[in-house]
Amino acid sequence: MESRSGCGPLIAPLNDTMRPLRQQIFERVRAAGLIPRVEVAKALGISPASVTTLTSELIDQGLLEEVAAPRATSDSGRGRPPVALGVRPEAHYVAGIKLSDREHTAVIVDFAGNVIASEAIAMVANSKSVEDLLDTCETLIDLVTEKSGVARTRLSSIGIGVPGFVEGRSGRVIWSPLLANKMVDLAPQARERFDLPVTIDNDANLVALAELWFGAGRELSDFAVITIEHGVGMGYVMNHRLFRGAEGLGTELGHVKVQLDGALCRCGQRGCLEAYIADYALAREAATALDQSAADIQGTAALLEHLHEEAKKGNKAAKSIFNRAGRYLAVGLANVVNLFDPSKIFLSGGRMRYDFLYANDVLAEMDTLVLNTRHDVTAVEVHSWGDLLWARGAAALALSSLTETCLNGGVETGTA
């Protein structure tokens, strides 16, 4: 009577149909959760014979298993009942870690994509050295493996999400608020430390991966995920795969220029989208808008909360801050639509609470800025997910690289 939801993109990348059938079958099974062989054959347009052959191999390898599934009610009930296949969850376990400047989160996910356990610790005021960062990761892994009951030696891969600029392919952190140094080869060092394959990426890309593997993006081929927190990030999924630009760095929506000679950004330039809508941008205006006493509020979060309250109460200055931010957000979204033409945009992340930013009139303004010749207005969805989301994205990152090595022996899909 078991039933699984599956994970991973629902539709195989288009032109990649010609890649090893073993892998296609495995990914189909993982995507479906539970699926009988006939369905796999039908879905991939291959013969049942091949499915039998290849799945038996995968079962022998311990990657798939037969599961007694309840008969679908829609079925006529006649004939030999199908026997469902599923990914063998205990085949592998991976850890997903999300590091941030507030708190660090970690999850253990099994090979079928189920979250076994999660754990979070507050940000440690450390020295911003690589060693301390890796110590933090180690602590987290110890905590979460303990909680999950999965021995640390049973982990097969680790995925880590870091804020800042990350070069996914090489595993190098170009710059991060968590590290004092630039150009840190984080993934290689972590690999050494934990004696496990380690993949790292930008946190915005992780949210995109989370949507692609576990969320609403599973059935979409092209979509954008935009996160607004301390900075503004974007992950873009194209043809069911994360797009990382030609040079391996992600898309930097936060530093798209929306105003010539505009507001000053953390990056030192002027007119970046981030300089209008990120936390720190709102906070620095808040100090001006609110009266002296309010300016004493400690911490950005509390300050913004207060600003939000004021705006709701009708404080004009406070409202205008959100208004302007909303308008620039609309410009940013419209530019993404005009350049990428995604089928959907997700505004996603843990702190989607400043409803002024995600109000209907912001979306309406975006519509007026989008070239109106396209068929339909691009749909925008607001996903207010918890912090766990990011860690799951990191787990998805680890899972995808793990399956790659599992199924075709180390042949990576990345650039040669």
Added chain:
Amino acid sequence: MESRSGCGPLIAPLNDTMRPLRQQIFERVRAAGLIPRVEVAKALGISPASVTTLTSELIDQGLLEEVAAPRATSDSGRGRPPVALGVRPEAHYVAGIKLSDREHTAVIVDFAGNVIASEAIAMVANSKSVEDLLDTCETLIDLVTEKSGVARTRLSSIGIGVPGFVEGRSGRVIWSPLLANKMVDLAPQARERFDLPVTIDNDANLVALAELWFGAGRELSDFAVITIEHGVGMGYVMNHRLFRGAEGLGTELGHVKVQLDGALCRCGQRGCLEAYIADYALAREAATALDQSAADIQGTAALLEHLHEEAKKGNKAAKSIFNRAGRYLAVGLANVVNLFDPSKIFLSGGRMRYDFLYANDVLAEMDTLVLNTRHDVTAVEVHSWGDLLWARGAAALALSSLTETCLNGGVETGTA
């Protein structure tokens, strides 16, 4: 003593390595121009045996041929001399047509990518009906086939480039300055009229295709081509293939917003990049900047020429027009870099003559607007090509769809 330069992308799309070997071999040969079998085997990492088998098939089909080539000088000269293979030029002929509001151009290109003949006619002041447009195409084809000596019945495919918004996959023109109606199924109607496969696309995409097939883009995997004429267009090549967004429409750089509540654009919106740097944008400011007498100049082209002269003479108002346009161009370019991260940007097209727009300080300003964490500054190249370029792009479009059908019997790579 023959030698050919070849055409088509130099490097095969990455993940597509798993596609029919026949096609890979063919494309390799076409890319190289002339190449011996050994080299093909080495380049594709397959056995010489397979190359022999498959090329002999292709030769039997009349798609490839053996060519007596001069021995490479670098060669030691020992051993059996290689016999070069090349695409059989007379296997097929395609027509490429570029329609614009100034003049229409057409080329005949053989299967190996050689331009056999080209022809141009001035824009006919017609009714903007589909019929008239197809009449124009027919006239062009008659002219250019006559000139080339290739019988019209020998044409295998036609590619047409149209300004405006074009949905490449379906062959539908959403809107074009050349057509009174919106949503015209141009490609299907042309297919019927000429009884040939017809592919159409946006003119900016054609320039990108031209760079990819015949130009400097052949050895790049990811690059942007930006054209500035009546409007601003962009074509983006990703992984050696033209990117068309999720919905099949191209990327609309011209309508990216660079200024909230900014200058009025042809499209009815405000702040579009086009509204600052396209011909009409410069022209409407020129009327203000130049003295009364100059404002009488007939025609946008002449007016801009005059403006350009004035700026060179030191006219401050004229200079400021180009200056501002240049700065906004820098913003547009920087945004493309920040979002797509291409390895190169081509400023390409037939009218790259306003050197103020393509001056070094514009590019310098772009560099200051690009996120400075990335390795190198993105290279920008200015390509001042003639009008023929567009038609060659259209021919490339026809060629690519033709080879697709030739080599795997109608199985298109496009979305299923």
Added chain:
DNA sequence: AGGTATTAATTTGAGTGTCAAAATAAAAAA
């Protein structure tokens, strides 16, 4: 000139992956 070294291309036989068709298995319906 004739033999040898060298490189290119082809032939051959084997291995692999995939499939169609036939056979088998497991259930409900008659």
Added chain:
DNA sequence: TTTTTTATTTTGACACTCAAATTAATACCT
């Protein structure tokens, strides 16, 4: 129980690709 229906496996064949052996064509050497 037998028949019908659907799922899975088995079997034999076909197509693709390759490694190794063979043949072809040239330059170098004596």
